Amino acid sequence: MIAALPTPVQALIDAANRGDTEGFLDGFTEHGTVDDWGREFRGRSAIRGWSDREFIGVRVSLEITGVTGSGAEYTATAQVGGDGFNGPSHFTFEVDGALVSRMTIRA
Template sequence: MTAELDAPAKRLLDAANANDTDAFLAGFTADGVVDDWGREFRGAEAIRGWSDREFIGKQVSLAVEEVTRAGDETVVTAAVGGNGFNGPSHFTFSTDGDLVSRMTIRA
């Protein structure tokens, strides 16, 4: 059974699909981290640089296929499209209140 997507993860996915970098960054805590297959980008400036090069800057699209919950983490299986990486990925979101503290991307 697919769990419901929580608000912080939904906000980031919606911002990515709208190619809205500012809204995407606003969804993270001040010390938020993106872990993209083991490469970590911490804080808004580093996340923006990564996103401009590899995510929103590549017109990413994320089609959610499944959502599961494991404790305080939300795991989203999505089909990734756009002008960069294309294919299935798992996005794990850890939250701190209404914001994402960590987004981990894996196969």
């Protein structure tokens, strides 16, 4: 059994899998950041541009295969599918209250 993700993280993953860009963006803090293999996208507009080109815009799918973490930081191992990158990846989320302040993607 895979450990549960905190609600803010699960909401981001669910929005991505639904193709719901607005729901995905609503899950980040005002100055939320996506770090995609060292490239940082900060704030709603920058995250939207990245997502339109490389995430939800290419019909990403995330199948969570493992979860570690506690408190404010969680890492989800996922099998990524869609019309962009496909393969295993690690997504580390920093949670700030009811929202995510940072999502970091690595191998």
